[in-house]
Amino acid sequence: MWGSIVNNSRSFAAQLIAYTKGNNQNEIVSEIIHRHIAWLTALRYQLRLEKEWEHTEERLNNIFVPNICELYYTKLDEELMSCISDEEFEKYKNxxxxxxxxxxxxxxxxxxxxxxxxxxxxxxMELQKIIHNFYEDQGKSERIKTFPFPRQYASIALWLTLFFAVLTPFGIMDVFMDRIWLTIPLSTLIIWVFYLMEKIGDYSENPFEGTYNDVPITSISNTIEIDLKEMINNHSIPSKTEPVNGFLM
Known part of the structure; x- marks a missing residue:
């Protein structure tokens, strides 16, 4: 979905630059490009908001603050006002x-x-078609963010993993009758593999929750902003987002 947003953003900017004709072409293109960056920023922050079924205790503190008011009325406001006019921003606040x-x-x-x-x-029509594509990608992202997996998927997978872990040592004991002590390390290895698979599935359900396992939508948005501003020869190009402790945001 976010790969689609990257591709559509570049296509949108390229078509806008090529199609728009007029004396103030550069100003119009710049306005629309900056509004698109504002859309990316708003969408990114909305997807980082906290949901009660997410791993909220493991969020990236001081980077993606879980407090909604802090998120909306300081950082988001500041970033949006750098892209759109104050008058336009006031229309969105409520x-x-x-x-x-x-x-x-x-x-x-x-x-x-x-x-x-x-x-x-x-x-x-071509430009409006890309707007439609942006709405589709936004809706798909919101669907993942807003609607949790049915609990039976998570519960059954966890209980079956625990049940398998309990039975595994007894299931391989007869293989090592002469060296029964090998049952312990081998059972531990097998149990760890299946438990790890269950945890990967658990964290993959919520790719926008503000933890180290997220899809790096901040970095993706930063890449889009750099590309689009370079396409219009804008001088306020941000620096590239760097990994923090080995992880991209």
């Missing part, structure tokens, strides 16, 4: 889903530009 409304503004703006004949109908 919205429950900022990313949705930012993309709505983007769609309306494209229609205004079409009405002013900055590009043709066909090209306008």
């Amino acid at each position: 919205k429950s889903n900022l990313a949705t409304h930012i993309m709505l503004t983007q769609s309306k703006r494209l229609q205004e530009l079409r009405d002013q004949e900055y590009f043709e109908d066909f090209r306008h």
